[in-house]
Amino acid sequence: xxxxxxxxxxxxxxxxxxxxxxxxxxxxxxxxxxxxxxxxxxxxxxxxxxxxxxxxxxxxxxxxxxxxxxxxxxxxxxxxxxxxxxxxxxxxxxxxxxxxxxxxxxx
Numbered sequence: 001x002x003x004x005x006x007x008x009x010x011x012x013x014x015x016x017x018x019x020x021x022x023x024x025x026x027x028x029x030x031x032x033x034x035x036x037x038x039x040x041x042x043x044x045x046x047x048x049x050x051x052x053x054x055x056x057x058x059x060x061x062x063x064x065x066x067x068x069x070x071x072x073x074x075x076x077x078x079x080x081x082x083x084x085x086x087x088x089x090x091x092x093x094x095x096x097x098x099x100x101x102x103x104x105x106x107x
Contacts, residue, residue, distance in 0.1 A: 014093075021089050028085060032078025039070040043078040045086070 025045040033040045038058055042051035058067050 017093055021093055025082075025086055025089060028082070030078045030081035030085065032074045032076065032081060034073035034077060035070040039067070039074045041071065041074040041078045043075070043082055045082055047079055047082060049075065 028045040029042050029050060030045075031040055031042045031051075035055075035058070038055040040051075040053040041049060044050055052071070054067065054071075058070070
């Protein structure tokens with residue numbers, strides 16, 4: 001019975017840590033770029049685009065498709081950075097827990 005109570009206490013502690021981590025991730029921002037920095041995108045931890053910067057030299061009518069591709073690439077770069085940060089924080093938090101292989105946490 002004592003082990004069950006200890007396990008319940010640890011579960012509540014982990015729940016509070018995960019909630020704090022989710023809030024921390026939601027507040028973070030990551031910048032992605034493409035075209036050697038010509039296009040920059042800033043995303044929140046919830047993958048919301050917060051900022052878009054485009055070098056004025058890219059505003060040429062005949063290069064619209066290139067600009068569109070660069071925006072997509074910058075967005076994907078920022079998204080990958082947010083995902084990497086989330087994975088790292090999750091691994092740090094769950095280090096030492098006896099989780100089965102392939103166990104996915106709720107985010």
